[in-house]
Amino acid sequence: MILVSHDRDFLQGLSEKVFEFKDKRVIEHFETIDDFLLRNRIENLKEIDLKV
Numbered sequence: 384m385i386l387v388s389h390d391r392d393f394l395q396g397l398s399e400k401v402f403e404f405k406d407k408r409v410i411e412h413f414e415t416i417d418d419f420l421l422r423n424r425i426e427n428l429k430e431i432d433l434k435v
Contacts (some may be wrong), residue, residue, distance in 0.1 A: 385402070394416040426429070
């Protein structure tokens with residue numbers, strides 16, 4: 384199942400994998416949304432849009 388949401392708490396409780404859509408590619412990360420954001424030094428899901 385693919386789940387799309389901007390609700391970080393909701394995603395944290397349900398996801399163990401993150402798909403990043405970047406530069407016309409899909410990158411699969413085997414980590415929680417919090418781990419993904421921490422590794423990329425992103426504080427808020429809205430910042431992802433600003434980095435693109």
